[in-house]
Amino acid sequence: MLNALKTIGKKELTQQLCTKMSEPSLPTSVVTNYPRPLVLCGPSGSGKSTLLKRLFGEYPQTFGFSVSHTTRQPRQFEVDGEHYHFIEKQAMEEKIANGEFIETAIFCGNLYGTSKAAVRDVQKENKVCVLDIEPQGVEQIKKTDLNPLLVFNNPPSIEELERRLRKRQSETEESLKKRLTAAEGEIAYGLKEGNFQKIIHNIDIDVAYAEFKEFVLNELKLQEAAGVKIRWE
Numbered sequence: 001m002l003n004a005l006k007t008i009g010k011k012e013l014t015q016q017l018c019t020k021m022s023e024p025s026l027p028t029s030v031v032t033n034y035p036r037p038l039v040l041c042g043p044s045g046s047g048k049s050t051l052l053k054r055l056f057g058e059y060p061q062t063f064g065f066s067v068s069h070t071t072r073q074p075r076q077f078e079v080d081g082e083h084y085h086f087i088e089k090q091a092m093e094e095k096i097a098n099g100e101f102i103e104t105a106i107f108c109g110n111l112y113g114t115s116k117a118a119v120r121d122v123q124k125e126n127k128v129c130v131l132d133i134e135p136q137g138v139e140q141i142k143k144t145d146l147n148p149l150l151v152f153n154n155p156p157s158i159e160e161l162e163r164r165l166r167k168r169q170s171e172t173e174e175s176l177k178k179r180l181t182a183a184e185g186e187i188a189y190g191l192k193e194g195n196f197q198k199i200i201h202n203i204d205i206d207v208a209y210a211e212f213k214e215f216v217l218n219e220l221k222l223q224e225a226a227g228v229k230i231r232w233e
C-alpha cells in the first residue's frame with residue numbers, strides 16, 4: 001500500500017476498528033521559490049516516523065504534512081481541508097486521470113490520495129512538506145515539478161525490522177509478513193545508486209537522527225542562500 005495510505009490506514013484502523021549522491025544538491029531548475037518537499041522512504045519498521053517525530057519536535061514550524069483527499073464520508077468534527085479534503089468518487093477519479101495525484105490507494109472501499117496541490121499548499125506557508133512515501137510514490141513524484149529532496153531510511157537487516165515491528169505490537173502475523181516481504185524490494189530500490197540523494201543507515205537512532213537532521217538542515221540552508229524563504233519559527 002502506498003505510504004500516505006499506510007499512515008491513513010493506521011489512522012483508520014484505530015478509528016474505525018475496520019480493522020548516492022550524498023553531496024548537498026541545489027535544484028537543477030528552480031521551478032518555485034518555495035521550500036523543496038522532503039521525501040522519506042524506507043520499509044515499514046525502519047524508523048521513519050521516529051525520525052520525523054524528532055524533527056517536527058525540534059522544528060515545530062518548519063515542516064508540515066499535506067492534507068490527503070478521500071472519498072469516504074467525513075466523521076463528526078472532521079473539517080474539510082483540515083483533516084482531509086473530502087471529495088466525491090467521480091471527481092477524485094477525474095483528478096487522478098488528470099495526473100493531479102502523487103499517490104493513491106484504496107482502503108476499506110474508499111479512495112485516498114496525496115495531491116500535488118496539497119503539497120503546494122504546505123510550500124506556500126514556507127514550510128517543508130514532508131512525504132513518507134513508498135517507491136511507487138517516489139517514482140511518481142520524480143515525474144512532477146515538485147523537485148523533492150529524496151532520503152532513504154535503511155534498516156540494518158530484515159531480522160532487525162522484524163524485531164522492531166514485533167516490539168511495536170502494531171501488526172498481525174499476516175500484516176507483519178506482508179511488510180517484511182515488501183521490505184526486501186524496498187531496500188533494493190533504496191540502495192540502488194541514483195534513486196536517492198541521501199541514505200540513512202538507521203542502526204542507532206541517535207546517530208541516524210543526527211545524520212538525517214544534518215542533511216536536511218544543510219539542504220535548507222542551501223535553499224535559503226538561493227533565495228527561498230524557510231519558516232524557522
Ligand SMILES: Nc1ncnc2c1ncn2[C@@H]1O[C@H](COP(=O)(O)OP(=O)(O)OP(=O)(O)O)[C@@H](O)[C@H]1O
Nearest residue numbers: 043044045046047048049050164168202203204205
Ligand atoms: N534505530 C532504531 N533502533 C531501534 N528501534 C528503533 C529504531 N528506530 C525506530 N525504532 C523502533 O522501531 C519501531 C518502528 O519504528 P517506526 O514506527 O518509526 O517505523 P516506520 O518506518 O515509521 O514504520 P511504518 O512505515 O510501519 O510506519 C518503533 O517501535 C520505534 O520505536
